[in-house]
Every structure is written in C-alpha cells, then in structure tokens.
Amino acid sequence: MAKPKKQPRPKAQTPKGFRDYFGAEVTQRAEMLQEIAGVYHRYGFDALESSAVETVEALGKFLPDVDRPNEGVFGWQEEEGDWLALRYDLTAPLARVFAQHRNDLPTPYRRYAMGPVWRNEKPGPGRYRQFYQCDADTVGSASMAADAEICAMLSDTLEAVGIARGDYQIRVNNRKVLNGVLEAMGLADDSQRDAVLRTIDKFDKVGEAGVRELLGKGRLDASGAYIDGVGLSEAQADPVVAFLTSGGESAAATLDNLRAAVSGSAVGGAGIDELEQIADLLAAQGYGPDRIALDPSVVRGLGYYTGPVYEAELTFDILDEKGRKRQFGSVAGGGRYDDLIKRFTGQEVPATGVSIGVDRLLAALREKGRIEAVDRGPVVVTVMDRDRMADYQAMVAELRNAGIRAEVYLGNPKNFGNQLKYADRRNSPVAVIEGGEEKDAGIVQIKDLILGAKIAENATLEEWKERPSQFEVARGDLVARVREILDGQG
Amino acid sequence: MAKPKKQPRPKAQTPKGFRDYFGAEVTQRAEMLQEIAGVYHRYGFDALESSAVETVEALGKFLPDVDRPNEGVFGWQEEEGDWLALRYDLTAPLARVFAQHRNDLPTPYRRYAMGPVWRNEKPGPGRYRQFYQCDADTVGSASMAADAEICAMLSDTLEAVGIARGDYQIRVNNRKVLNGVLEAMGLADDSQRDAVLRTIDKFDKVGEAGVRELLGKGRLDASGAYIDGVGLSEAQADPVVAFLTSGGESAAATLDNLRAAVSGSAVGGAGIDELEQIADLLAAQGYGPDRIALDPSVVRGLGYYTGPVYEAELTFDILDEKGRKRQFGSVAGGGRYDDLIKRFTGQEVPATGVSIGVDRLLAALREKGRIEAVDRGPVVVTVMDRDRMADYQAMVAELRNAGIRAEVYLGNPKNFGNQLKYADRRNSPVAVIEGGEEKDAGIVQIKDLILGAKIAENATLEEWKERPSQFEVARGDLVARVREILDGQG
Numbered sequence: 001m002a003k004p005k006k007q008p009r010p011k012a013q014t015p016k017g018f019r020d021y022f023g024a025e026v027t028q029r030a031e032m033l034q035e036i037a038g039v040y041h042r043y044g045f046d047a048l049e050s051s052a053v054e055t056v057e058a059l060g061k062f063l064p065d066v067d068r069p070n071e072g073v074f075g076w077q078e079e080e081g082d083w084l085a086l087r088y089d090l091t092a093p094l095a096r097v098f099a100q101h102r103n104d105l106p107t108p109y110r111r112y113a114m115g116p117v118w119r120n121e122k123p124g125p126g127r128y129r130q131f132y133q134c135d136a137d138t139v140g141s142a143s144m145a146a147d148a149e150i151c152a153m154l155s156d157t158l159e160a161v162g163i164a165r166g167d168y169q170i171r172v173n174n175r176k177v178l179n180g181v182l183e184a185m186g187l188a189d190d191s192q193r194d195a196v197l198r199t200i201d202k203f204d205k206v207g208e209a210g211v212r213e214l215l216g217k218g219r220l221d222a223s224g225a226y227i228d229g230v231g232l233s234e235a236q237a238d239p240v241v242a243f244l245t246s247g248g249e250s251a252a253a254t255l256d257n258l259r260a261a262v263s264g265s266a267v268g269g270a271g272i273d274e275l276e277q278i279a280d281l282l283a284a285q286g287y288g289p290d291r292i293a294l295d296p297s298v299v300r301g302l303g304y305y306t307g308p309v310y311e312a313e314l315t316f317d318i319l320d321e322k323g324r325k326r327q328f329g330s331v332a333g334g335g336r337y338d339d340l341i342k343r344f345t346g347q348e349v350p351a352t353g354v355s356i357g358v359d360r361l362l363a364a365l366r367e368k369g370r371i372e373a374v375d376r377g378p379v380v381v382t383v384m385d386r387d388r389m390a391d392y393q394a395m396v397a398e399l400r401n402a403g404i405r406a407e408v409y410l411g412n413p414k415n416f417g418n419q420l421k422y423a424d425r426r427n428s429p430v431a432v433i434e435g436g437e438e439k440d441a442g443i444v445q446i447k448d449l450i451l452g453a454k455i456a457e458n459a460t461l462e463e464w465k466e467r468p469s470q471f472e473v474a475r476g477d478l479v480a481r482v483r484e485i486l487d488g489q490g
Numbered sequence: 491m492a493k494p495k496k497q498p499r500p501k502a503q504t505p506k507g508f509r510d511y512f513g514a515e516v517t518q519r520a521e522m523l524q525e526i527a528g529v530y531h532r533y534g535f536d537a538l539e540s541s542a543v544e545t546v547e548a549l550g551k552f553l554p555d556v557d558r559p560n561e562g563v564f565g566w567q568e569e570e571g572d573w574l575a576l577r578y579d580l581t582a583p584l585a586r587v588f589a590q591h592r593n594d595l596p597t598p599y600r601r602y603a604m605g606p607v608w609r610n611e612k613p614g615p616g617r618y619r620q621f622y623q624c625d626a627d628t629v630g631s632a633s634m635a636a637d638a639e640i641c642a643m644l645s646d647t648l649e650a651v652g653i654a655r656g657d658y659q660i661r662v663n664n665r666k667v668l669n670g671v672l673e674a675m676g677l678a679d680d681s682q683r684d685a686v687l688r689t690i691d692k693f694d695k696v697g698e699a700g701v702r703e704l705l706g707k708g709r710l711d712a713s714g715a716y717i718d719g720v721g722l723s724e725a726q727a728d729p730v731v732a733f734l735t736s737g738g739e740s741a742a743a744t745l746d747n748l749r750a751a752v753s754g755s756a757v758g759g760a761g762i763d764e765l766e767q768i769a770d771l772l773a774a775q776g777y778g779p780d781r782i783a784l785d786p787s788v789v790r791g792l793g794y795y796t797g798p799v800y801e802a803e804l805t806f807d808i809l810d811e812k813g814r815k816r817q818f819g820s821v822a823g824g825g826r827y828d829d830l831i832k833r834f835t836g837q838e839v840p841a842t843g844v845s846i847g848v849d850r851l852l853a854a855l856r857e858k859g860r861i862e863a864v865d866r867g868p869v870v871v872t873v874m875d876r877d878r879m880a881d882y883q884a885m886v887a888e889l890r891n892a893g894i895r896a897e898v899y900l901g902n903p904k905n906f907g908n909q910l911k912y913a914d915r916r917n918s919p920v921a922v923i924e925g926g927e928e929k930d931a932g933i934v935q936i937k938d939l940i941l942g943a944k945i946a947e948n949a950t951l952e953e954w955k956e957r958p959s960q961f962e963v964a965r966g967d968l969v970a971r972v973r974e975i976l977d978g979q980g
Contacts, residue, residue: 010547012589012834015574018541020587026537027527034524037517042890044868044897044916047516051508051620052542052606053564057500074543074574076566084505084564086576097510099502106915108900116542130541141900145879149900284880285887344502378534389635390774397775400532407534410598410631410639425596426534 017123018130024375029362032161032371033114033134036356039157040112040136043149048111050093052118056083058096060343074120074129086118090135091340091353098139098351099344107140114358135334137353139341144274147172147308147336147352148281154312154332154354155291161361162370163314168331171295172310174275175335177243177258178299180268184239184261185232195230196240203244203297211244212237239263246296251279254294274307308352309335314364328364332356377426379406379482383413384435391439395432395478402479404486423449429489430482434475443472446481450489507613508620514865519852522651522861523604523624526846529647530602530626533639538601540583542608546573548586550833564610564619576608580625581830581843588629588841589834597630604848625824627843629831634764637662637798637826637842638771644802644822644844645781651851652860653804658821661785662800664765665825667733667748668789670758674729674751675722685720686730693734693787701734702727729753736786741769744784764797798842799825804854818854822846867916869896869972873903874925881929885922885968892969894976913939919979920972924965933962936971940979 014020021029037047056075075085087093090113098109114134123129136153138146151170158168178200187193199214206214213219215237218229239261246257255276262268275294282292298311314328334354341349365371379399381392392408399406409419423431433445452469473481504510511519527537546565565575577583580603588599604624613619626643628636641660648658668690677683689704696704703709705727708719729751736747745766752758765784772782788801804818824844831839855861869889871882882898889896899909913921923935942959963971 009836010550010834011545012548012586013545014541014586014590015543015545015568015572018543020541020591021537021539022591023536023538026539027531030524030527030537034520037520041517042893042895044870044895046513046865047511047520048513049511049516051504051510053505053508053608053620055501055503055505058502060500074566076564078505082505096502096504100504101510101512106912108912110897110900118543130543138900142902143879143900145883145898146900149883149898281880281883285883344500346499375536380534389633390771393635393639393771393775403532405532405534407600408635408639410600410628410633410636412632422596422598 015129017121017128019128024372027375028365028371029132029358032362032365033132033358035161036134036157037112037114039153039160043110043136043153043156045110045112045136048094048097048113049115050087050090050097050113052086052116053084054087054093054096056085058344059085059087059092072120074118088119089117090115090133090355091137091337094135094137094139094353095340095344095351098349099341102345108146109139110136111139112136132358134356134358135353137334137351139351140349141352142338142350144277144308145281147274147310148278148285150334150352150354151278151292151310152282152285152287154310154356155287157356158312158331158361162365162368163361164368165291167316167368168312168314169290170292170310170312171298172275172278172292172308173294173296173298174271174308175305176267176271176307177262177275177296178271180262180265180271181239181243183265183267184263185236187236192230192232196232197299199230200240200244200297201299208241208245211241215240243296247294251276251283251289251294254296255279258296271307278308304337304340305335306338307336309333310354312356316368318367328367329360330357331361331364375427376405377423377428379404379430379432379486380419380423380426380428381406381408381432381434382416382419382423383409384416384433385439386413388434388439391434395434395444398479399482402483404479404482420447430485432478432482438472442475444475444478445470446473446478446485448485448489505619507611507618509618514862517865518855518861519622519848522852522855523622523848525651526624526647527602527604529643529650533600533626533643533646535600535602535626538584538587538603539605540577540580540587540603542576542606543574544577544583544586546575548834549575549577549582562610564608578609579607580605580623580845581627581827584625584627584629584843585830585834585841588839589831592835598636599629600626601629602626622848624846624848625843627824627841629841630839631842632828632840634767634798635771637764637800638768638775640824640842640844641768641782641800642772642775642777644800644846645777647846648802648821648851652855652858653851654858655781657806657858658802658804659780660782660800660802661788662765662768662782662798663784663786663788664761664798665795666757666761666797667752667765667786668761670752670755670761671729671733673755673757674753675726677726682720682722686722687789689720690730690734690787691789698731698735701731705730733786737784741766741773741779741784744786745769748786761797768798794827794830795825796828797826799823800844802846806858808857818857819850820847821851821854865917866895867913867918869894869920869922869976870909870913870916870918871896871898871922871924872906872909872913873899874906874923875929876903878924878929881924885924885934888969889972892973894969894972910937920975922968922972928962932965934965934968935960936963936968936975938975938979 073085073088075083077083116130117133118130151172155170159165182193199211203211210219214229215232216229219227221227242261246254246261248254248257255272258272279294298309311330312332313330316328317325318328320326332354336352338348338350381395383392396406396408409422429450431447431449438444447470455469563575563578565573567573606620607623608620645660649655672683689701693701700709704719705722706719709717711717732751736744736751738744738747745762748762769784788799801820802822803820806818807815808818810816822844826842828838828840871885873882886896886898919940921937921939928934937960945959
C-alpha cells in the first residue's frame with residue numbers, strides 16, 4: 001500500500017449558505033418558541049417532531065428521468081436503495097406522518113411542529129439554506145371553524161410573544177374566490193391565467209390604473225421600460241379590478257363586493273360562503289378587523305392551497321438598509337390544502353395550517369425592543385492565587401446556589417488584565433477578586449463592571465466619581481452584595 | 491416530449507432507521523433539555539447552535555481515494571463543489587466553530603449545545619439513525635478545574651432533572667494513567683496494546699481471574715467456547731490487574747494504588763497527578779464519592795481523549811426485556827481532548843466536555859416515575875348543533891383564557907359517539923355538552939371522563955355508583971367547575 005499523503009489542514013468554515021447561532025440568538029429563539037408552544041398546546045394542538053430526513057418519494061420532489069432529485073432539496077442515495085433528502089418544510093412531512101400513522105392518530109389531528117428545514121438554494125445576504133419553521137395544522141377537518149381557529153390562535157400567539165394589538169393584522173382570503181374571478185373573466189389559456197395572477201400580485205405597487213394597463217395593452221414602468229400587457233379587453237379586466245378593490249368598511253360590505261366580482265361563478269360563490277363563515281365565527285369570538293380582516297389581495301404563492309388563505313403582517317414601520325421607512329411585513333402565512341395527503345392515501349383528507357417565519361418574528365421582537373440584543377454574562381470570580389482554586393470554586397458554588405450565573409476564570413491566571421478582558425468579552429456584570437491579603441482579612445473585592453464601563457465612558461461626570469465601581473465586602477456578604485449590584489443594574 | 495407516465499402513489503413511510511416523535515415524547519424531552527440548559531447557563535456556559543450540515547472536510551471523515559465519504563455519515567456532493575454531510579456528533583462541529591470564530595469568542599469558551607445528530611449506520615431495535623445529544627464543553631482551558639467543573643455540573647444536572655442522589659454515580663479516570671500502565675507492561679506492538687484494552691473492557695464481566703487468563707493463555711467462556719489469550723507473562727499482566735483493582739476506600743488510597751500500578755511511568759504519573767487535582771477540587775466543593783468517584787475501570791471508547799475521562803452511571807436496577815434485573819447503566823460521558831481543534835489551527839487548544847445521552851436519560855426518568863408516560867389531553871367541547879359553533883368557540887375561549895387546555899370538536903359532528911371516542915383517544919379529562927335544551931335552560935353538561943373510565947372498569951363498586959360522572963352546571967359556572975374536576979383528577 002502506498003504511504004498516504006499528508007493532507008492539508010481542513011478549512012474551519014460552515015458550508016456556503018449555512019451559519020452558526022450563538023448565545024442569546026439561541027436562547028431567545030428557544031424562549032419565543034416555548035411561548036408559542038404554550039399557546040398552541042392550550043388550543044389543544046399536540047407536539048410532533050418528525051424525522052429531519054425523508055424519502056424523496058415522500059417529499060414529492062423526485063423526477064424519474066434524472067440521476068438526482070431535482071433542485072431545491074439536499075438529497076443523497078442510500079447504498080443500493082432509496083433517495084433520501086432533508087425536509088424542506090414541515091407540511092410535506094406532516095402529510096407523510098398523517099398518512100403513515102392515521103390509524104393511531106385522533107381525527108381531527110391538531111399538531112404543531114418546530115424545527116429546522118433545509119433548502120438547496122443559492123444563498124444570498126440574509127438568506128440561509130437552513131432555517132427554523134414553526135407550524136400548526138389541523139388535519140381531517142373540513143370545517144371553516146378549523147381555519148377560523150388557526151387565525152384566532154395566530155392572533156393570540158403574536159400577542160403572547162410581544163407584538164401589541166394594532167402592530168399586526170391577519171388578513172384572510174380564499175383561493176376559490178380568486179378562481180371564481182378567473183372563471184368570470186373567461187380566459188383563453190393557462191398562460192393568460194398565470195399572467196393575471198402575476199398582475200394581481202403587483203396591485204400593491206401599481207394600483208388600480210396600473211393593473212388595468214397591465215391587463216390590457218401594457219404599461220410604461222417608472223424606470224422607463226415598457227411592460228407588455230396581457231392583452232385582455234376592458235370587460236375581461238373588470239372582474240379582477242372589482243376583486244382587488246372589494247375591500248369594504250365591514251366584512252359584510254367586502255363580501256357583497258366580492259359577490260359582484262365573481263358574478264355567478266359557482267366556485268367563486270362557494271369561496272365567498274367560506275369567507276363569510278370564517279368572518280362570522282371570528283366576529284362571534286370578538287376578533288374584530290383590527291386583528292383579523294378579510295383582504296382580497298392576499299394570494300400566497302404556494303400552489304397547493306385549495307380554499308382559505310391567511311397571512312399575518314406586522315404593520316409598524318421600520319427603516320430599511322437605505323434608511324427609508326417601510327412596513328415590517330409578513331411574519332406568518334398559511335391556508336387550506338385539501339389534496340396533499342391524498343397523494344399517499346388516494347382519499348381526500350382536508351387540512352389547514354399556518355407557518356410562522358421564526359427568524360422574521362424574532363427580528364420584529366428585537367425591532368420593538370421586546371427582547372434584548374445581548375445576554376448578560378456570568379459573574380466572573382478571578383483567580384489571584386492558582387493554588388486556591390477550591391476557594392474560588394466555593395464562591396461560584398454559593399452564587400450559583402443562589403440562582404446567580406457565575407464562573408471561575410479557567411484560563412491561565414498569570415495575567416490579571418486578561419481575566420478582566422475576558423469578563424468584558426463575556427458581558428459580565430460583576431468581577432470578584434480575592435488575593436492573599438483579602439483572604440487573610442476575610443474580605444473580597446467586588447467590581448461593578450457595568451458601572452465601571454459607564455465611568456470610563458463619562459470620566460468627567462461628577463456623579464460617577466462619587467460612586468466607586470470597586471469596593472470591599474465581608475466574605476460572608478458576597479452573595480447578598482452581588483445580588484444587590486445585579487438588581488441595581490436592572 | 492413524451493407524456494409522463496402516471497406515477498404510483500408514494501409510500502407513507504419514514505426512511506429506515508428514522509422515526510417520528512409524538513406529543514409527550516416531544517414536550518418531555520424539551521422540558522428536560524430546558525432544565526439542563528438552566529444548570530449549564532448558571533455555570534456560565536453559553537448556548538451554541540451550529541449548522542446541522544458541515545463540510546466532510548471539517549468533520550474529518552473524508553478519504554481522498556474513494557468516490558464517496560466513508561461510512562458513518564450521511565453525505566452528498568454539492569454541484570461541482572464540496573462534499574457536505576450531516577453532523578454525527580456535537581464535538582466535531584464545536585472544534586470547527588471554535589477554530590472559525592476564535593478571534594470573536596472568549597477564551598476559555600464554555601458552550602453547551604443540544605440537538606439532533608445523524609449516523610449512517612445499520613439501524614437495529616431501539617437504534618436510530620437520528621437522535622439527540624446534549625453537550626457541554628470548555629475550550630481553551632488546560633486546567634483540571636475545567637474537568638472538575640464539568641463533573642460537578644453533571645452531578646447537579648442529573649439531580650436537577652430528577653435523578654436522586656444515590657441513584658447515580660459519576661466515575662472519573664485518566665487516559666494517561668492507562669497509557670502509563672501499558673508503558674509499564676512493555677508491550678511488543680500495537681495489536682497487543684489493542685488486545686489489552688479490549689480485555690480491560692471485559693473486567694466488569696470476567697473479574698480479576700478472568701482478566702489474568704485472557705491476558706495469558708486464554709479462557710474457557712461460560713458458553714463453552716475457548717477465547718484465545720493475549721499471551722503475556724504473569725509479570726506483564728501484573729500492572730493491568732493492579733490498575734483494575736486499584737479502587738480503594740478513599741480517593742487517596744486509590745491514587746496510591748494507581749501510583750504502584752504505573753511504577754515509574756512518567757505519563758502515568760502525570761495522569762495520576764491530574765486525577766488527584768480533580769479529586770481535591772471536588773472534595774473541597776463537597777462532591778463526595780457518593781456523587782463523583784475515581785474509578786480506574788472507566789475507559790471510554792473514543793480514541794481522541796487525551797487526559798481525564800468521565801462517565802455518569804445510573805446505579806438503580808431495572809428489569810431488562812427478559813425480566814432480569816440489571817443496572818440502568820451509563821447516561822453521559824466525556825473527557826479531555828486536547829488535539830481536536832489542532833486539526834484546523836495547527837496549534838494545540840485544550841478542551842474538555844461531556845455529552846448526555848438524551849433518550850437514555852429520558853427513559854431513566856420515566857423508569858423512576860419522574861415524568862408521566864402520557865400527556866393529559868384537552869377539555870373537549872362537543873358539537874351538538876353545528877349552527878352554534880360560535881357558542882362552542884366561546885366556551886373554549888373562556889377555558890383557554892383561564893389557562894385550561896381546551897378545544898371544540900372539529901370533525902363531522904353528526905355522530906355524537908365519534909365525538910366521545912375522539913375525546914377518549916385524546917386522553918381528554920372532561921367533555922362539555924350543550925344541546926338546544928341545555929342552551930335554553932342556561933346550563934351545560936360536564937362529563938368527567940377519568941371518573942367515567944374508572945366507573946366503567948369497576949362497575950360493581952358501590953362507591954363509584956354514588957358519584958355521577960356526568961352532571962349539569964350553570965353555563966356561568968363552566969370554567970370554575972371544570973377546574974374543580976381537573977384539580978380533583980390530580
């Protein structure tokens with residue numbers, strides 16, 4: 001056997017599009033998810049953690065005429081066996097789980113799931129190939145009460161994690177209404193239909209007149225470019241415009257406008273009836289349009305929705321990277337997908353559910369100051385005398401037993417400055433110092449690092465000068481005095 | 491283009507060796523991990539969630555002369571790019587993270603991590619290819635205080651989650667001592683060394699005499715099979731036997747016995763000094779041998795350990811699948827690995843840490859009755875009149891607002907028996923019934939399902955007959971009376 005070549009050192013790097021999460025990033029997400037799980041649980045939803053790996057067959061991404069599963073998932077082939085892949089969302093696995101375990105699961109099956117999903121996409125700034133989702137779905141209920149419940153629960157959830165009423169709105173629409181509009185238009189083919197859907201998505205940007213132009217001959221863009229139109233007649237465009245502008249003062253008014261827009265389409269009428277049921281149920285439970293409103297402009301990209309669709313928008317302004325004001329935007333969305341489970345079972349199983357964008361919601365909470373950007377570090381007990389490690393360990397044990405986060409400095413204690421630099425890097429609120437002299441005198445030195453930093457910043461201010469940031473306390477008072485300082489730091 | 495063939499229905503099945511976790515399985519694990527995170531945090535450890543996907547290069551599993559990464563990991567190749575793989579533990583990613591971010595991280599870096607890991611191994615009964623680990627490590631400290639701290643923290647952690655003192659023991663050894671023993675034996679080659687290590691692992695089963703036979707000429711197994719010996723002389727076997735039987739009344743006695751066993755080996759002496767430091771630090775903090783003890787028989791399989799190794803055993807008996815008593819066994823283990831990060835940086839970075847077997851610890855808590863096997867389901871409000879869904883929703887809203895888990899039945903309400911079967915499958919404690927007559931009379935029916943089940947089981951008992959399991963209450967008393975029943979059910 002040839003002697004193996006010496007390999008170069010491996011690169012210490014996350015794969016492209018992946019990242020690591022540190023400290024508060026992890027614990028704040030965990031706390032938010034726990035809060036959300038509490039609401040879901042109270043609503044009767046059960047936890048589910050499905051395997052992160054699925055067969056490509058179950059995910060429904062396999063094309064039989066290519067060597068590898070198609071774009072979008074991370075997949076690999078078992079030795080002489082199935083193609084497997086990482087889940088790309090939590091809905092496809094739910095469909096598989098329900099089909100697999102349906103004889104043991106209650107029906108309706110309310111479940112929530114939280115965890116990472118993976119997308120084999122080109123990464124970009126702020127776009128990662130692994131991220132968290134947090135879903136709640138009701139499988140096996142065709143009742144609009146299931147959709148209304150999810151909307152109500154989403155509203156309760158946003159308030160529970162710290163989004164104030166008035167800072168969000170949940171908007172509800174129905175795919176059948178949209179289908180009714182398309183039916184009422186009498187479109188020639190699918191490509192026209194797709195063009196109309198794309199135009200509807202632009203309503204927010206171009207307004208009613210713009211939509212009319214885009215549906216007709218075309219439109220001169222703000223940039224000066226000419227966008228070709230769909231080539232429809234005015235009469236054909238009318239239902240779309242009526243649909244997009246159907247939002248009224250009340251749910252009843254909106255529903256009336258929608259009925260006019262779908263003018264006799266059976267599927268459109270069914271969709272409006274469903275919207276009405278949802279609106280009535282929510283009104284009876286006191287969820288007014290300040291929290292949940294009908295909104296015909298909600299489309300939701302995913303093709304698998306078959307009825308109600310809903311979306312939670314945060315309505316407060318933030319500054320974008322160029323310093324311009326804009327609405328925070330969507331943090332959750334979902335809808336009814338009655339056909340996903342049928343793929344496995346051949347029988348229709350109605351289902352509806354919502355997915356929360358965990359990272360976006362966390363970002364919103366940081367934006368609103370609901371969670372702090374940094375974690376407070378531990379109290380650091382410094383090491384003045386390396387032979388008395390046991391003494392220092394005893395101090396941290398006392399502090400920890402009192403519920404205070406604390407640790408002994410475990411690096412090389414030779415350079416005391418390094419110990420304080422370490423405490424600084426840890427965001428430590430307090431350092432404790434006990435040299436030989438202090439030991440003999442039965443005291444310890446306590447250094448208030450937050451106050452110390454303030455004094456360093458504002459060295460000229462008289463008020464700081466009078467407050468020492470370091471002082472002696474009796475060894476027996478260590479825990480009580482540290483707690484006082486921590487409480488004072490707020 | 492040829493018309494695509496109609497594909498057969500996909501199988502609804504987890505890939506081989508993977509499984510799903512439902513309800514209490516998920517929430518109980520989450521609660522245990524949260525409890526553990528609380529202890530780790532109090533000890534000054536910071537959370538880290540590294541990406542689930544690593545480059546195979548960083549994981550260190552890549553063989554350049556094969557097409558695919560070798561056994562053990564789930565790997566795939568990026569389009570014209572790196573081989574990626576799912577992490578197989580949390581230690582290799584920590585080494586990568588520390589090497590990558592070392593300029594921004596505090597040193598020493600104390601971190602904890604919790605999450606799934608994946609092994610591409612042949613699945614077996616109870617052996618899955620995805621499972622949870624929960625690790626705590628200190629990187630950048632060569633001090634034995636770091637190892638002692640991890641052992642103390644492990645002890646605190648086990649007690650915090652519900653393992654009583656006396657039901658566990660943490661056992662500490664040192665690889666250098668073992669190396670010293672092997673040095674003192676003057677072994678001819680590596681294969682003899684490996685044979686000796688395998689024999690040491692059998693000490694628990696075959697005892698001192700058995701080990702002597704196995705190190706010498708060989709041994710007749712209990713099954714009648716003859717096991718070939720290593721072929722060592724009595725004198726060569728002496729250090730191994732002295733080492734294995736060195737456990738004394740006190741740590742000091744054990745250390746004395748070990749010193750004799752390594753008789754002058756420098757590396758052995760260094761290992762014993764390290765053990766002594768750990769023992770002294772733990773004794774000073776009051777962790778006696780009932781919690782943490784020196785134990786020369788602890789070996790730990792992983793090749794990367796370079797100094798102290800430790801293991802937590804649960805010492806209570808359980809019945810195995812054949813009804814025989816046996817000790818529960820190991821739930822956590824770890825040690826010092828000073829060379830793992832050097833792979834990336836070229837510089838030695840000392841590190842030590844522990845990994846808890848999450849599923850085994852959960853199983854132990856269930857075994858000890860610390861956590862209940864099943865989750866209590868929600869209160870189910872039944873649907874007697876489908877036009878009054880809003881009334882039923884109002885009831886569950888009241889119950890939820892009082893912190894009571896509750897839901898409306900969302901299946902087809904036609905068959906009332908199905909609604910009660912559903913409540914049964916959900917482990918619901920209470921069902922609420924309000925038909926038209928009740929509505930008119932301002933009352934609701936409450937059904938105590940737990941009591942009802944007891945009555946059904948013991949229908950002849952007089953005491954049950956006198957207690958009705960279903961009764962009327964005023965609509966306004968719904969929440970109060972449901973709470974009374976839940977409290978009574980305990």
